[in-house]
Amino acid sequence: MIEFQDVHKAYAVNGQSITALQPTSLQVQPGEIFGLIGHSGAGKSTLLRLINRLEEPSGGRIIVDGIDVTALDAQGLRRFRQRVGMIFQHFNLLSSKTVANNVAMPLKLAGELSGVQIKQRVTELLSRVGLSEHANKYPAQLSGGQKQRVGIARALATDPKILLCDEATSALDPQTTAQVLQLLVEINRELGLTIVLITHEMDVIRRVCDRVGVMDAGVIVESGQVSDVFLHPKHETTQRFVQESEEDPDISREEEYQKVSGRIVRLTFLGESTYAPLLGKVARETGVDYSILAGRIGRIKDQACGQLTLALTGGKEQLAEQQLRDAGVHVEVLRP
Numbered sequence: 001m002i003e004f005q006d007v008h009k010a011y012a013v014n015g016q017s018i019t020a021l022q023p024t025s026l027q028v029q030p031g032e033i034f035g036l037i038g039h040s041g042a043g044k045s046t047l048l049r050l051i052n053r054l055e056e057p058s059g060g061r062i063i064v065d066g067i068d069v070t071a072l073d074a075q076g077l078r079r080f081r082q083r084v085g086m087i088f089q090h091f092n093l094l095s096s097k098t099v100a101n102n103v104a105m106p107l108k109l110a111g112e113l114s115g116v117q118i119k120q121r122v123t124e125l126l127s128r129v130g131l132s133e134h135a136n137k138y139p140a141q142l143s144g145g146q147k148q149r150v151g152i153a154r155a156l157a158t159d160p161k162i163l164l165c166d167e168a169t170s171a172l173d174p175q176t177t178a179q180v181l182q183l184l185v186e187i188n189r190e191l192g193l194t195i196v197l198i199t200h201e202m203d204v205i206r207r208v209c210d211r212v213g214v215m216d217a218g219v220i221v222e223s224g225q226v227s228d229v230f231l232h233p234k235h236e237t238t239q240r241f242v243q244e245s246e247e248d249p250d251i252s253r254e255e256e257y258q259k260v261s262g263r264i265v266r267l268t269f270l271g272e273s274t275y276a277p278l279l280g281k282v283a284r285e286t287g288v289d290y291s292i293l294a295g296r297i298g299r300i301k302d303q304a305c306g307q308l309t310l311a312l313t314g315g316k317e318q319l320a321e322q323q324l325r326d327a328g329v330h331v332e333v334l335r336p
């Protein structure tokens with residue numbers, strides 16, 4: 001587990017102190033994919049880089065699997081960093097070295113394996129990321145997605161328990177982004193690796209993360225399960241991120257409500273309830289009529305989800321809402 005206890009960070013710039021991270025307490029559970037989202041300057045990179053002490057905290061403690069990272073000396077920190085892989089937006093590959101040699105670098109630096117063992121491990125890693133045929137190429141001969149795969153193979157070389165991803169897909173096109181995100185999900189599942197990633201795109205969070213923290217001006221303003229935060233955003237910053245990620249951001253325009261009579265409710269379906277033939281059944285049993293004002297359907301990681309805004313008229317409305325709730329649907333009344 002990664003635990004932040006009142007960690008804060010200020011940078012000194014021209015004799016002035018700039019706060020990048022306000023005192024923050026946070027727990028990332030073993031084996032989860034935790035995402036941090038925020039606009040530029042929100043403090044995401046600072047928080048991420050504090051985990052492996054690429055940045056030194058100004059105060060507070062960072063505990064990883066029982067080790068107080070903030071108290072490690074240089075040698076302890078070197079050993080700890082072998083357990084924490086990192087990938088970067090611009091890949092940070094050595095252009096003068098082949099793909100295989102880039103991946104071998106951390107193994108050579110660790111100095112624990114023989115040349116033959118390193119070769120074998122590199123072969124395994126390149127096969128894992130689908131680059132076996134590219135071992136002898138140089139980074140300049142690869143596409144962006146392939147370069148990031150090399151970055152991932154290199155980050156996994158020393159068999160880390162944690163992978164930190166610093167805007168790992170921001171330089172990639174949408175299709176390549178999807179492939180790299182899929183690879184991260186596979187690695188997380190197969191190796192049980194804990195992943196912390198930062199991004200400014202809600203879509204990245206929605207596709208791969210289990211939990212999310214939303215950052216604004218050095219503060220985590222909202223955090224929780226991705227499905228909760230995505231479907232019921234509370235903080236203004238979160239609401240904006242969710243809206244920006246919608247294909248039709250005007251999906252629940254309130255002026256539309258003036259055109260209909262009745263009670264207006266928003267239903268949120270997640271997982272199994274998304275597939276159940278509920279609406280017709282509830283309408284029949286309670287005599288409630290409904291018209292659909294807005295709707296969206298999609299996926300959050302591996303769960304189906306949907307939201308419908310309905311106007312309900314006639315019949316036993318309270319009973320209808322209760323039946324929906326009993327079936328696992330989240331019901332919000334937007335207009336009584």
Ligand SMILES: Nc1ncnc2c1ncn2[C@@H]1O[C@H](COP(=O)(O)OP(=O)(O)OP(=O)(O)O)[C@@H](O)[C@H]1O
Nearest residue numbers: 011013018020038039040041042043044045046047
């Ligand atoms: N090395 C540094 N020296 C001085 N100030 C810094 C340094 N690194 C970051 N900052 C400042 O700290 C604040 C948080 O920056 P940080 O890079 O952590 O944000 P971010 O959310 O990752 O932004 P981006 O998405 O643009 O990378 C910003 O005001 C930034 O200018």
